[in-house]
Amino acid sequence: MELIINLAINGISTGMLIFLIAAGLTLIFGLMDVLNFAHGGIFAWGAYAGVWFFSLTQSFLLSILAAVVTGLLIGLVTEYLIIRPVYGNHIQQILITLGFMLVLSEMLKVVFGPDIKAAETPSYLSGSWTIGDVTIIKYRAFIIAVGFLVFIAMQLILKHSKIGLIVRAGVMDREMIQALGVNIRKVFVGVFMVGSALAALGGALFAPSSGVVYAEMGMEFGIFAFIVVIIGGMGSIPGSLIAALLVGISNVFMAYYLPILSMAVTMLIMFVVLIFKPQGLFSTSGVSNK
Amino acid sequence: MMQKVQKSTWIYLLFSLVLVVIPFVKDERWFLFLLIQIFIFGIFAMSYDLLLGFTGIVSFGHAMFFGIGAYSVGITLERLEPTFFSFLLGIFFAAMAGGIVALIAGVLTLRLKSHYYAMLTLALASLFLVLAEKWRSLTMGNDGFTFKIPELPEGLQDHRNTVIYMFCLLSMILIFFGLRRLTQSPLGKILQAIRENEQRVESLGFRIMPYKVIISVISGVVASFAGVLYAISLRFVDTSVFAIDVTLDALLMTIIGGVGTLVGPIIGAGLIEFAHHYLSELSDVHWIFERWIILFGIVYILAVIFFPFGIVGTIQRSFAKRKQRKQEVTKSKKIAG
Secondary structure, eight states, rough: OOOHHHHHHHHHHHHHHHHHHHHHHHHHHHHOOOOTTHHHHHHHHHHHHHHHHHHHHHEEEEEEEHHHHHHHHHHHHOOOHIIIIGTOOOOHHHHHHHHHHHHHHHHHHHHHOOOOOEEEOGGGGEEEETTTTEEHHHHHHHHHHHHHHHHHHHHHHHSSSHHHHHHHHHHHHHHHHHTTTTOOOHHHHHHHHHHHHHHHHHHHHHHHSSSSSSSSSSHHHHHHHHHHHHHOOOOTTHHHHHHHHHHHHHHHHHHHHHHGGGHHHHHHHHHHHHHTTTTTTSSSSOOOOO | OOOOOOOOHHHHHHHHHHHHHHHOOOOOOOHHHHHHHHHHHHHHHHHHIIIIIIOOOOOHHHHHHHHHHHHHHHHHHHSSSHHHHHHHHHHHHHHHHHHHHHHHHHHTTTTTTTHHHHHHHHHHHHHHHHHHHHHHHHHHHGGEEOOOOOOOOTTTTHHHHHHHHHHHHHHHHHHHHHHHHHSSSHHHHHHHHHHHOOOHHHTOOHHHHHHHHHHHHHHHHHHHHHHHHHHHTTTTOOOGGHHHHHHHHHHHHHHOOTOOOOOHHHHHHHHHHHHHHHHHTTTOGGGGGGGGGHEEEEEEEHHHHHHHHHHHHHHHHHHHHHHHHHHHHHHHHHHHH
């Protein structure tokens, strides 16, 4: 029994990390109609920035802050240099962001060196609680808490604030919101930066839980995020949360019982969703009308 | 009825003839090997061009077809006797496996926005990479395995590299002309119409899905054949055939050479393979050349933004413009006269 609970907690925390990447991805897609294949690269940069800052300052809070700032900055640069020239052209967007993804992960190797780096957990979050027979690793619980907080904050901001109203209106009808005097370009930049910062936050939280960071992690988790976005539905944040938890939990359970199939089960979920509900479990858009 | 042979056909045949003569003039091993790689990746990039250039489908998992082809033939030749029959059987398995995977990926996602096919193929390719790493009893994991290729008849055995060279060259030429015929056929026209305006094609009464699936299957089969040739030329397979670098290579070759031109990807393959060769030599000079993916990535991004038609596309456009201008001049002269 305690094994199952442990695995479940493990799965939920993995799912929360995937959610942080997928949420940024789906936010950017929902508003800007841009699928950012470089998103996983920003996740990896967040992880490296967090690890590097932690080794400098020994402050976990500062390292997370540094990762978020890194995400915001990379988001700004990416929007300006990579996304802006190709607005409205899907094929070019997909092509160019994949190229940027490879540049981002290779840049990691240039800046931080090509080998795997160790990541430390801060002392106050290491160790575990024991309740009866169940041991809960503190850091996993911390990730779950942060994930839920981010989800609630996103929902509150999107549903109950002026900025959220503008963003949601922008998703529905871009021209109309421009006609009402909103500079949608600025909103685009802002959303892109926030989405990137979410990925970077995910990276900074991921590093201590896995213990190591490496340049290829961006691609690995980027693929998970795509799968989650397909399952949950493009542009839906609650959909991403539920799909991320589903993928995280099924992945962890499979990795324990049938390690060879851990990747396959995720794909299987995606195939089933694509066959029966191709626009995703919660999606409002996504079926091709071009 | 005899069809009029296009002028460009003669030019291509002339170039093919030059390539046939090369091994008899310059018999160095590394040079032949480089050219073989160019032919193989030329085939691979052409299959990519069918999707990207002619139909407007972006695949990020093209490496999986390449890998499927390489592993199919490798495993068949290793498990069975290395005879010509098992070689043909390997090609057959490669084509079947590549076609089936392409069919599944196509049926699942091609009715959705272009993003989905890109994402699904990327995910599928990573699945195959994991599979090749984990299924050690079949693939030997990361170490890969060597295998024997069929013995040639007496006399030819000493010139094995030349024979492989000829085989790859002939394959490339046949596939090139075959695919050119395909893209100029009514099917090809419909595909290009889909690329330009899907809704319009649909309203003209064509069902889009079957066409897209057909072309993705053809592309998958051709790509796995390129993988077969790759495995044969190395007599060795490992997991690197599934790496994202392979897909990136195909993308770069297609875009730099010129999307939607078929001959462009071959030229792109030549350029990229030579660049690989010389950049890896340069890594002794400066460490940055070891990270050549950065250079390629930057070149690729710049090409997508500033050079979207590639080398062949840009040349074709300037020719077309000049022709148009000439026609306008003669027209206005006629009117004036």
